[in-house]
Amino acid sequence: MEITNIMEYEAIAKQKLPKMAFDYYASGAEDQWTLAENRNAFSRILFRPRILIDVSKIDMATTVLGFKISMPIMIAPTAMQKMAHPEGEYATARAASAAGTIMTLSSWATSSVEEVASTGPGIRFFQLYVYKDRNVVAQLVRRAERAGFKAIALTVDTPRLGRREADIKNRFTLPPFLTLKNFEGLDLGKMDKADDSGLASYVAGQIDRTLSWKDVEWLQTITKLPILVKGVLTAEDARLSIQSGAAGIIVSNHGARQLDYSPSTIMALEEVVKAAQGRVPVFLDGGVRRGTDVFKALALGASGIFIGRPVVFALASEGEAGVRKILQILREEFELAMALSGCRSLKEITRAHIVADWDLPR
Numbered sequence: 010m011e012i013t014n015i016m017e018y019e020a021i022a023k024q025k026l027p028k029m030a031f032d033y034y035a036s037g038a039e040d041q042w043t044l045a046e047n048r049n050a051f052s053r054i055l056f057r058p059r060i061l062i063d064v065s066k067i068d069m070a071t072t073v074l075g076f077k078i079s080m081p082i083m084i085a086p087t088a089m090q091k092m093a094h095p096e097g098e099y100a101t102a103r104a105a106s107a108a109g110t111i112m113t114l115s116s117w118a119t120s121s122v123e124e125v126a127s128t129g130p131g132i133r134f135f136q137l138y139v140y141k142d143r144n145v146v147a148q149l150v151r152r153a154e155r156a157g158f159k160a161i162a163l164t165v166d167t168p169r170l171g172r173r174e175a176d177i178k179n180r181f182t183l184p185p186f187l188t189l190k191n192f193e194g195l196d197l198g199k200m201d202k203a204d205d206s207g208l209a210s211y212v213a214g215q216i217d218r219t220l221s222w223k224d225v226e227w228l229q230t231i232t233k234l235p236i237l238v239k240g241v242l243t244a245e246d247a248r249l250s251i252q253s254g255a256a257g258i259i260v261s262n263h264g265a266r267q268l269d270y271s272p273s274t275i276m277a278l279e280e281v282v283k284a285a286q287g288r289v290p291v292f293l294d295g296g297v298r299r300g301t302d303v304f305k306a307l308a309l310g311a312s313g314i315f316i317g318r319p320v321v322f323a324l325a326s327e328g329e330a331g332v333r334k335i336l337q338i339l340r341e342e343f344e345l346a347m348a349l350s351g352c353r354s355l356k357e358i359t360r361a362h363i364v365a366d367w368d369l370p371r
């Protein structure tokens with residue numbers, strides 16, 4: 010199957026996957042306004058391309074938290090990848106490694122930190138959900154550290170699960186042949202069926218709703234790994250993240266799966282970048298589907314972006330080969346966007362290379 014852009018895998022995944030799994034991957038919260046907005050907002054940003062610049066050599070390499078990667082395109086944590094493909098997170102880890110970029114493993118992966126590490130070398134981050142039982146958290150962080158993970162992405166937008174109506178209708182639960190592998194030995198690896206979303210019940214039972222800024226500091230007492238605060242959408246919280254010792258910020262609305270009518274991430278990005286004042290790097294996820302989207306995020310000050318759904322849809326369609334393909338396509342599209350706008354390296358991408366509709370007088 011020949012695909013020419015990374016969005017085409019969604020239709021293939023829809024045909025291949027059981028409805029419960031596809032809906033879980035695809036859905037957003039409630040009206041899914043933010044889900045559409047994450048995409049739509051990119052189309053309100055246009056280029057101010059520069060011409061007659063020698064673009065015969067383009068360098069997309071960059072450094073994230075001191076780790077050199079081949080491009081500013083990374084993989085966001087998405088839970089339960091073995092619902093998409095039997096090789097699940099292994100396939101994603103191998104594809105990321107082959108592309109020379111970073112994979113973030115979800116706390117709720119269907120493969121453990123140790124299993125993912127055993128796939129071979131690669132730069133990997135671990136996404137953390139904070140459970141009520143802090144011993145569970147401390148053990149898990151220690152295991153991630155030992156397995157060679159390089160940073161913790163602390164998800165801060167999920168004290169409760171967003172209302173995803175398809176999951177409620179489908180009575181979503183983890184299929185019985187799978188487990189949340191990181192929690193297997195801790196008796197928290199299974200998800201019961203519930204009258205609504207099994208995952209929402211699991212979160213209500215296990216995840217710590219009291220999580221607050223002091224816990225970002227607590228986390229630093231149990232690990233030396235740098236912490237990325239994932240789920241920041243305002244200048245206020247950008248400043249608090251830095252005060253609390255974050256090594257970086259991920260502007261994210263959780264792929265529009267949590268608070269509906271949150272702004273698109275690309276619109277929230279600039280406010281966060283300004284507040285960060287270059288003290289820590291700012292990353293973005295949400296709705297990135299084109300190389301031009303990557304460019305726009307960098308022009309607004311992001312140090313890199315992460316992709317979520319495209320990975321699970323590619324996995325469902327073609328396993329590791331699919332994930333390799335989307336990384337390759339995004340890379341090529343981004344390289345082309347750089348060339349056609351007259352940028353030869355990431356540092357040449359500036360705010361002056363784009364104009365957003367919010368720049369224009371009303």
Ligand code: FNR
Nearest residue numbers: 034085086087088115164263264295296316317318
């Ligand atoms: C997610 N996301 C997510 N985030 C997180 O911190 N931990 C997790 O386990 C998950 N799981 C998850 C599953 C699925 C199916 C999706 C779609 C998303 C959010 C994810 O990391 C990221 O923020 C978004 O997916 C980015 O938006 P796009 O690229 O999907 O539009």
